[in-house]
Amino acid sequence: MASRRSRQSSTLFAESDGLKPLAERMRPQTLDQVVGQGRLLGEGKPLRRAIESGKLHSMILWGPPGCGKTTLALLLARYADAEFKAISAVLSGLPDVRAALAEAEATFAQGRRTVLFxxxxxxxxxxxxxxFLPHIERGVIILVGATTENPSFELNSALLSRCRVHVLEALTIEQIVEALQHALADTVRGLGDMQLEVDTQSLQLIAQAADGDVRRALTLLEIASELADAGRIDEATLTQVLADRTRRFDKGGEQFYDQISALHKSVRSSDPDAALYWLxxxxxxGxxxxxxARRLTRMAIEDIGLADPRALSLALEAWNTYERLGSPEGELAFAELAIYLAIAAKSNAAYAAFNAARAEVQANGTLDVPMHLRNAPTRLMKGLGYGKGYQYDHDAEGGVALDQQCLPDALVDREFYQPVERGLELKIGEKLAALRAARRDARKQGKPS
Structure with a gap:
């Protein structure tokens, strides 16, 4: 096994040339060269043992860009002495899938399996x-699917049931620095022949800019090596290379929803610092x-509600301010709003009341409107009793006709809204409790409604 791996590594080194990007040249050739992913590939870990023994299973590798998904698939094929075939779901259609599977069938007929990446x-x-399903079941292929999205949402259950999901993690700054140091020292595949001068702090800056993506870090190092003055990567060089760095953010993927979830929950937890960070x-x-703006307005309605009705007004004003000012000036309105929402008194009482009323509507169907609340624009309707007995609340003592029933008969005494003892709802709750008690007393006295 070891001698075969050595021959394969030598062949790969011979095929490498200066036209390949540094990130491709420095792709690990053995499991020991892999940086990071110790939870999966550390000594004695189940996946590592399976790879080293050549007893592989179809799998889905889920992780952020540049964490080693393609590298791991290549290593699987090498350790299992299997054919390696790669296709991209971005560039390939069903005909390409069928062609790849046909090649795998031919290879299988010759007694060799294919790792289909x-x-x-x-x-x-x-x-x-x-x-892919029948070919996985028959052992024709070892499917290795790579995704940056949550497989639970993006892959169908039939495929998931035939594959194990392995979660790969973004590399830490220290791990990326280690990979950069390997590239600087390697004279065969890396930049060792250039004898570049670069200190640890500069490598850490590159690693930080890579944002967990080792491939990106190696690309930045390669660019820096080309711009280096007299073989030295200094602050001026890094200023040019790192000027336009961006953070990982998928506008339609799981990171997007994780971050908006973090923002919403930070507001709900009354943590303005965290809310401002996630915003x-x-x-x-981008x-x-x-x-x-829509999500911040939703937070004002759902989590603050009537505990501080000003929150909704401020949310709409911030939205309007951004539309008038644009970016970047208008972003400050969102920042102020996020801070205010976080420190405001919280109540989901209105939200819970609405959900309870909706559930009641769905459960009870079309309940009749009480006769005294019905509109009576015609003589016929008046004759049928529409509007009879209605009390005009402004004429009642205290401005409320306490004995007047407004819910359908089947829902009398049903209470949807339960104010919390925070913010303005303290006062609302006191008033509402008094009103409800007075209505109950009026009904007990049996006054006509």
Whole structure:
């Protein structure tokens, strides 16, 4: 096994040339060269043992860009002495899938399996995903699907039931620095022959800019090496290379929804610092401002509600301010709003009351409007009793006709809204409790409504 791996590594080194990007040249050739992913590939871990023994299973590799999904698929094929075939769900359709599977069938007939690597597998539709199933079951292919999206949402259950999902993590700054140091020292595949001068702090800046993506870090290092003055990567060089760095943010993927969830829950938890951080992360990632405005307005309604009715007004004003000022000036209105929402008194009482009323409507169907509340624009309707007995509340003592029933007969005494003891709802709750008690007393006295 070891000698075969050595021969394979030597062949790969011989094929490498200066035209390949540094990130491709430095792709790990053995499991020991892999940086990070110790939870899956550390000594004695189940996946590592399976790979080293050549006893592989079809799998979905879920993780952010540049964490090693393609590398791991290549290593699987090498350790299992299997054919390696790669297709991209972005560039391939069903005919390409069928062609790849036909090649795998021919290889299987010769007594050898194929590791079929499908990049961005979540982009395939159901019929394309289903095409793999019989070949996985017969052992023709070892499917390795790579995705940056949550497989639970993006892959169909039939495919998931035949694959194990392995979660890969973004690399830490320390791990990326280690990979950069390997590239600087390697004279065969890396930049060792250039004898570049670069200190640890500069490598850390590159690693930080890569944002967990080792491939991106190696690309930045390669660019820096080309711009280096007299073989030294200094602050001036890094200023040019890192000027336009961006953070990871997928406007339609799981990171997007994770971050808006974090913003909403930070507001709900009355943590203005966290709310401001997640708001800034989303703005930095290029979130649609209209979407952000809608979500902040929803927070004002759902989580603050009548505990502080000003929150909704401020949300609408911030939205209007952004539309008038645009970016970046208008973003400050969102920042102020996020801070205010976080520190405001919280209540979901109106939200819960609405949900309770909706559930009641769905459960009880079309209940009749009490006769005294019905409109009576015609003589016929008046004759049928529409509006009879209605009390005009402004004429009643205290401005409320306490004995007047407004809910359908089947729902008398039903209370949907339960104010919390925070903010303005303290006062609302006191008034509402008195009104409800007075209505109950009036009904007990049996006054006609």
């Amino acid at each position: 499908v990049d961005e597998v979540h982009r395939f539709n159901k019929s394309q995903q289903d095409a 800034t992360r989303m703005l930095d990632g 979130v649609d401002p209209a979407y952000l």
